Amino acid sequence: MELGAAFTVFLGLCLSCLIILIAWRQINKGGKLPPGPTPIPFLGNLLQVRTDATFQSFLKLSEKYGPVFTVYMGPRPIVVLCGHEVVKEALVDQAEEFSGRGNLASIDRNFQGYGVVMANGDRWKVLRRFSLTILRDFGMGKRSIEERIQEEASYLLEEFRKTKGAPIEPTFFLSRTVSNVISSVVFGSRFDYEDKQFLNLLQMINSAFIEMSTPWAQLYDMYSGIMQYLPGRHNRIYYVIEELKDFIASRVKINEASLDPQNPRDFIDCFIIKMHQDKDNPHSEFNLKNLVLTTLNLFFAGTETVSSTLRYGFLLLLKHPEVEAKVHEEIDQVIGKNRQPRFEDRAQMPYTEAVIHEIQRLTDIVPMGVPHNVTRDTHFRGYLLPKGTDVFPLLGSVLKDPKYFQYPDAFYPQHFLDGQGRFKKNEAFVPFSSGKRICLGEAMARMELFLYFTSILQNFSLRSLVPPADIDVTPMVSGFGNIPPTYQLCLVAR
Ligand code: HEM
Numbered sequence: 001m002e003l004g005a006a007f008t009v010f011l012g013l014c015l016s017c018l019i020i021l022i023a024w025r026q027i028n029k030g031g032k033l034p035p036g037p038t039p040i041p042f043l044g045n046l047l048q049v050r051t052d053a054t055f056q057s058f059l060k061l062s063e064k065y066g067p068v069f070t071v072y073m074g075p076r077p078i079v080v081l082c083g084h085e086v087v088k089e090a091l092v093d094q095a096e097e098f099s100g101r102g103n104l105a106s107i108d109r110n111f112q113g114y115g116v117v118m119a120n121g122d123r124w125k126v127l128r129r130f131s132l133t134i135l136r137d138f139g140m141g142k143r144s145i146e147e148r149i150q151e152e153a154s155y156l157l158e159e160f161r162k163t164k165g166a167p168i169e170p171t172f173f174l175s176r177t178v179s180n181v182i183s184s185v186v187f188g189s190r191f192d193y194e195d196k197q198f199l200n201l202l203q204m205i206n207s208a209f210i211e212m213s214t215p216w217a218q219l220y221d222m223y224s225g226i227m228q229y230l231p232g233r234h235n236r237i238y239y240v241i242e243e244l245k246d247f248i249a250s251r252v253k254i255n256e257a258s259l260d261p262q263n264p265r266d267f268i269d270c271f272i273i274k275m276h277q278d279k280d281n282p283h284s285e286f287n288l289k290n291l292v293l294t295t296l297n298l299f300f301a302g303t304e305t306v307s308s309t310l311r312y313g314f315l316l317l318l319k320h321p322e323v324e325a326k327v328h329e330e331i332d333q334v335i336g337k338n339r340q341p342r343f344e345d346r347a348q349m350p351y352t353e354a355v356i357h358e359i360q361r362l363t364d365i366v367p368m369g370v371p372h373n374v375t376r377d378t379h380f381r382g383y384l385l386p387k388g389t390d391v392f393p394l395l396g397s398v399l400k401d402p403k404y405f406q407y408p409d410a411f412y413p414q415h416f417l418d419g420q421g422r423f424k425k426n427e428a429f430v431p432f433s434s435g436k437r438i439c440l441g442e443a444m445a446r447m448e449l450f451l452y453f454t455s456i457l458q459n460f461s462l463r464s465l466v467p468p469a470d471i472d473v474t475p476m477v478s479g480f481g482n483i484p485p486t487y488q489l490c491l492v493a494r
Contacts, residue, residue, distance in 0.1 A: 031377065031386035034079060036070035037061065044072025044222070051215035055367045055396055055478060058082070062397070068381055074222030076103070078371070078390040082397045084404055084428040090372075090380065091393055091435030097378040099436040102371025102390040105224035106217040106234070110241040115293025116440065117301070117370070126285045127294055130274070131440055134267050138185045148184050149448055150340050152177045153455040159193065160460060160491045167465055167488040170314060174452075175202045175307040181448060182302030182441075186295050187251055188266030201247060202303065204240045209304045211237040213479030241296075248292045248299070268295060302441055304481075305365055306448050312473075312484040313359035313453065316411050318464040319471040323413060324457070327352050328494070331458050341454035343447050349454075350423035354416035356449050360431045362411055362473075364482050367396030369433055395430055396482075404428035456491075463490040 037048045049057040049071060061069055062082040070077050081087045090098045101120050111118040116127040138145065156177040179202060180190040191198035211217060216234040220227050227234055255268045264270045271291045278284035317324040334348045335341050346353050372391045377384060385391070400408035404426055405415050418424040432439035439445065464471060465488050475482040 031389065032384040033070040033077060033389070034065070034068045034381070034383045036065050036072075039072035039077075042075060044074045044076070046074065046222075049073065051218045053478070054218060055394065058368070058392070058394060059397060068383070073218070076222060076390070078102075078392055079385060081391060081393045083394075084398045084401045084430075086381070087393045087395070087398050087430070088427075088434065090391065091433065091437075094378065094380065095435040097374050097376060097380075098372050098391060098393075100373035100375045100388075101437070102373040102392070104221060104371055106212065106220040106237055107241070109220075109224070109228065109238050110245065111293055114289045115297045117297040118293075119290075120375075123285045123290070127290060128440065130271070130286075131267075131294060131298065134270050135185065135441070135444065138267070145181070145185070145444055146343055146447060146451070148181050149451045150455075152180050152190065153451055154340070155180075155193065156452075157455060157459055160456070161493065163491060165463075165490050165492045167490050169486060169488050170311055171206065171307075171486070172199065172202060174310045175206065175303055177452070178307040178310070178448060179205075179299070179303040181444070182299055184266075186267040186298050186302075188255075188269070197247075201244065204244055205300055205303050208237055208240045208244070208300070209308075209481050210477055210483055211240070213477045213481045213483055215479070217480065244296055244300070245292055248295050252288070252291060252295075267298065271295075298441070301439075302444070305441075306445050306452075308365055308481070308484060309360060309363045309445075309449060310452055312363040312482075313356070313449075314462055314489060315471065315473055315484060315487055316359055316362060317355075318462055318487075318489060319468050319473060320411055321468060323355060323411070324462060327355055327453075327457050328461070331454055335454065335458060337458065341451055341458060343450060345454070346450050350417060350421060351413065352450075352454060353423045354413040356453055357416045357426075357429060358411060358413045360449070361399045361405070361415070361429060363431070363484070364396045364399050365431060366481055367394065367478065368480065369393040369395045370437070372437065393433065395433060398428050398430050401428050459494060460491040461494055463492055465489070 037045050039045050040047070048061065058071070058080050059082070061071060062080070067082040067086040068079065070079055072078075081090055101118055101124065104118070108118055113119060113123070116124065116131055119127055156173065159173060176191070176193050176198065179198075184190050214233070216232070217237060220234040252268055252272070255266070256272060259269060259272055261273050261276070264273060268291065271286065271294070274286040275284075275288075275291065278286045317327075330349050330351050331341070335345055369392060372393060374385045374387060374389050374391065376387050378387075378389075399405075402408050405428065406412070407415075416424055416426060416429075432442040432445070471487070472485060474485065476485040477483040
């Protein structure tokens with residue numbers, strides 16, 4: 001009997017050791033991850049990371065563990081990269097290894113690895129190359145991207161004129177106009193501003209971006225295995241994205257029915273033509289799923305990012321009227337009042353360029369970046385990250401790296417000007433990220449930001465409803481994205 005009890009205890013001990021060993025190996029997958037706070041079972045480091053202030057919690061942890069550390073978001077280990085040097089070493093110097101897309105369960109529930117943003121491996125390479133080519137070709141086609149933006153900007157100015165200087169909330173003014181630029185590329189036409197379906201789509205995109213930034217989405221990313229079966233707010237993003245998918249699928253059907261292979265009208269047509277050309281290849285990535293989801297990626301990313309940046313930018317200008325006055329002055333000198341701004345004007349407008357860069361730096365639209373992962377076992381700064389390790393390049397920590405920006409938290413356009421007032425590049429300016437996954441719409445976004453800011457400020461002065469000193473620029477929500485606070489302003493004709 002005694003021998004039996006001892007044997008049971010021995011067996012129990014062996015079993016426990018085995019379970020711990022398996023768990024440990026699973027966590028480390030044979031690698032040597034950077035140090036970090038000790039995780040506890042199931043919760044990981046949730047006691048050290050506030051899901052409503054993840055970015056700030058990561059910054060705090062980096063004070064203790066340095067610029068590269070491991071943190072367990074629930075049971076899932078992620079490697080966090082902080083500051084310009086370390087992010088550059090990973091995304092640029094070891095670009096191939098760090099080019100994988102990390103796990104984002106809250107979104108991948110809809111995408112399941114399809115569409116350029118969430119794809120990996122050959123699928124991603126094919127979709128990225130194709131999307132870039134189409135964006136470029138549509139820029140060089142009959143009507144350049146620049147002309148499309150100028151046309152949209154003039155519609156926006158008309159809308160602003162109709163307000164006659166009365167207070168407005170700018171969100172949908174800006175998202176309608178910006179979204180029409182990418183819409184004309186992916187759908188071949190713009191939407192009327194009064195179109196109810198369009199406004200509904202924009203509302204969905206806006207609310208999906210907000211939902212992606214709530215603690216619910218982060219909890220889902222950690223515990224998707226359980227949460228996918230539970231009711232609750234975390235399901236909102238899923239349903240909103242499904243509705244957006246349905247809309248794109250309906251547009252694809254319309255295109256298919258009226259396709260003329262000799263005259264592609266838009267991104268969707270070009271993709272369908274490629275699907276036909278590849279129809280005998282069972283491994284082709286030109287299939288319906290990738291068509292719908294890549295189109296959705298472009299439509300979503302092309303709308304929310306630029307319009308949120310413009311919205312944040314106007315708020316910053318309301319708070320700093322002296323900066324706005326200098327931009328007006330430069331516009332009057334270089335462009336005057338009688339013609340539309342052109343993208344090439346920026347070469348003569350260093351102050352405006354600096355202001356737009358500073359706006360993007362402080363808007364910091366995706367502070368934690370979009371997660372990456374390593375495509376193979378990767379040696380990095382003396383550690384070994386096993387293939388498939390998720391990596392968060394904290395873009396916000398680069399944009400506020402005190403080694404590269406004198407006043408990281410202040411709105412200070414001089415960060416991008418030299419002593420003679422000439423525009424000065426800064427290598428830590430990475431709102432579009434860097435390396436192989438760098439934003440696919442960067443060229444379009446830069447052109448939009450310049451042309452919208454200059455067109456609006458050429459014609460209007462911004463007026464705040466409260467004294468500038470009382471304007472609070474703290475984001476309304478800060479998670480995956482930084483969502484600007486809601487505010488009203490008046491646009492007074494100049
Ligand atoms: C101010 C505007 C914008 C900002 C700040 C921005 C920022 C970003 C960032 C940080 C990423 C993640 C890069 C990474 O994984 O490291 C990204 C990816 C992406 N962006 Fe943008 N973006 C902007 C505008 C646009 C526009 C206008 C489009 C569409 C035309 C677009 C399409 C995409 C796509 C498709 C990806 C995924 C690229 C990939 O995974 O290979 N973005 N963007």
